[in-house]
Amino acid sequence: MATTTSSTTTEPAPPGADRAPAPPRRARRGLGRFNVLGGLAGWVWVAIVLVPIYWIVITSFKSQSTYYVTNPMLPPTEPTLDSYRLVIESDFARYFVNSVVVTAGAVVPAVAMSFMASYAIVRGGGTSRFLRISNSLFLLGLAIPLQAVIIPVYLIVIRMRMYDSLGGMILPSIAFAIPLSVLVLSNFIRDVPRELFESMRLDGASEWTTMWRLAFPLTRPAIVTVTIYNALLTWNNFLLPLILTQDPSKRTLPLAVWSFQGQYGVNVPAVLASVVLTTLPIVVFYAIGRRQLLAGITAGFGK
Amino acid sequence: MTAGPGTVPVPPSVAAPRGGGRHGSLWWLVVPALVFFVTFGVVPLLGVLGLSFANWNGIGAITPGGLGAWRQVLGDPGLLHSLWVTFEIMAISWAVQTPASILLGTFLAGPQRYRGFLAVLYVLPLLLSSAALAVTWKALLDPNFGLGAGLKIPLLSQNWLGEGGLAVGVVIFIVSWQFVPFHALIYQGGVRQIPRSLYEAAEIDGAGRIRQFFSLTLPQLKYTIITSSTLMVVGSLTFFDLIFVLTAGGPGDATRVLAVEMYQTGFLGNQMGPASAIAVIIVLSGLVIAQLLRRLGGRDASASQLEGM
Structure with missing residues (x-):
């Protein structure tokens, strides 16, 4: 289904833009400047993506007993592989x-x-x-x-x-x-x-x-x-x-x-x-x- | 499709400009892929239609069931509810993801090196299986053992998956968390294909950045928007793993989308006939929506493309 759509959506490729990698810096001036909103969104999204992943990783190195009593966003003071052992x-x-x-x-x-x-x-x-x-x-x-x-x-x-x-x-x-x-x-x-x-x-x-x-x-x-x-x-x-x-x-x-x-x-x-x-x-x-x-x-x- | 000896050279002038038949037949190369695809793709597609007119409990014999399954499914208020939940999740997650993806995609299309690095981070959620993701968020949102409880922030330690409205919101959030980056990358590709000369012209005309975005970038992205929306909308018909693991359709039936309803009817309720009817409804909804979106984009196929060139 993706294709039926995308095949009808082929734009007339501008010369030199086909499968364009990062174009030269100078030419992209217009796009790169002052994109405050986009830049803000870009970094906020990194945080949204990384916080849960960070939490997954640090928590997996905690022991079950310390998990409930420590701050969940701080890395474990005594990292342990007990959880991994149990999983394996x-x-x-x-x-x-x-x-x-x-x-x-x-x-x-x-x-x-x-x-x-x-x-x-x-x-x-x-x-x-x-x-x-x-x-x-x-x-x-x-x-x-x-x-x-x-x-x-x-x-x-x-x-x-x-x-x-x-x-x-x-x-x-x-x-x-x-x-x-x-x-x-x-x-x-x-x-x-x-x-x-x-x-x-x-x-x-x-x-x-x-x-x-x-x-x-x-x-x-x-x-x-x-x-x-x-x-x-x-x-x-x-x-x-x-x-x-x-x-x-x-x-x-x-x-x-x-x-x-x-x-x-x-x-x-x-x-x-x-x-x-x-x-x-x-x-x-x-x-x-x-x-x-x-x-x-x-x-x-x-x- | 006559098979000729593959090694006889033919003068270039004789050769057809395109197409293979001239030089050894090729049809057999497609056979392995075709056999697999017909057996597990085309036959099941016809099979699901056939089974919707049959009685089968998943183990025993399959007997003709006439319109029984359809009558049962269409007369069930649960189906209407599932349809509603499915389209609710579809519409809201589209409305959340599309602006976010366009914004991020436009940003990512810029030249700075660090944006490539950000793109790498964005893709991480896509690598997780929906099952693993659901397991993670279930743990993270647990009102007693989750992140909110650990941080002792009451606002975060609500019963996220225990209340209907909240659970729907959580599903939409997780879906966005996983798929916004993917669509942002699609938009990044789209933005990079917009001819630079258009921006130069806009700048000469004195258009500011916001004006450029709304009058140039957005119209030029029209087809990308349709592609991405089709993937989002049709994809959302098949959210099964995430919802099944996260809430199993609950609390109550608050997140029981069509795919979950189908699984529960067929594999837990042992009613494969009605479950097949629901599957047919899923396929048809997908086709109808995709066609509608295609129409939306197809009408004036070349309209906005060359504007200002």
Whole structure:
């Protein structure tokens, strides 16, 4: 749905402004000056974002007994790892492994398949009706929220005898990662100069070779973007494990955090330690691919 | 779609300017993605419509149910309430997020280095799963053990999630906390695409900053506003994780949005027929709203774009 809108919203790109990074300082004078309101809002928002995150982190290092008697906004005088110990003893290593398996198992095939599909759609869409119809189907997919079709997905997974298995969560995750990935990747492949394809062809390269030797390296930034984005969504998915698993040993982290709070609700430091441990891997992942993701959001939707 | 030997060179003049079929067929490359997407996307979409005319308790056999499920859902005052809560949260969170995102996005589009650093911080809430976020805020807002109680500020130690109106406000606040940065980044991209020459012209004409913002930036952002609003509004139809973990639809039914109502009817109440009918309502609402927003933007597609060029 995002696309149906954004595709009609493409502005006539001003010369030199396409996918513009930070433009030269002098030229932006008009935008940079005296934005008092914006500047104030910018810093206030940083505080709004950081205060709860700060609270999560410092509290997770407090002991349950000191939590109730100390000022909640001050860091602990005697930091302790007790909360983290309790979380890890509650089988979080297993949930962590489950999350890694589900995320990697879903994102790698999803991005690979989306890349191949995008390549075919861009290169063959001009002559093949089948490819054009496939593309429209993927675009339609952007309008299907997972929540709304979860009941039939549940039915299909049961019938495939994959209830209570990691595979049962992986397969729908792959499917729901495909539409946006195809959209983003095909936009990028479209930007590869046609002469390059032409010269590959004259060198006698097959489409398969051209795809992996030419299109893949040139679209790498977009591939990183969709990989991070899909990894984030899959890692954080709560609905699929909630619906498709029952056995605690098959839980992924978001569901584990929820049931952990149900179990240790009054132990606030421990609950927050579980939140930190759940989020830490994705923060690390994000730190690695930050530039691509930010550029992807601003370039992909900002048009 | 005839498969030719992939290695026969064709003179450039013969080759079609675009399209692949000329050089080995490509259709099979789309097949894996298509199979997955049809199995878990298209089939369930048709399936949810089919199941809304069936009886199924989630375990046993599925039997035809005619219009029973629809009659039950449409005759239930709970549905009307869920619709109301869903649209209430949708409208208010849109009204809160949009001005904040535009303001922050315009600010972030400026040139100073530290703004890039701020953008990194802004994205942090997006990295948290809604479940983890809900768990955190639930702890933070707890009237006895939360932040307000610890700071001994009565204003902050209210029963945030125990009173209907407050709980709705909390949901809207958390949604904004998580998603304003995302939309600010979208607007940042939009603002950066506005031709600089327009600002130079405005400055020569003597327009002040506020005037520039309202007469230039805002109209130029029209399509970005529609994109961002579509994502916000359609996205808000599917807030499930956050509300389910935070309040489970409560207190009472104060925050029972459609998605939560669907889950409770289907997976807790074992009535998959009515739950599917609610799911169909969610899909249809999303499509209708997206189309409306598209119309809003599509009518004069090229109107404001070249103004002043």
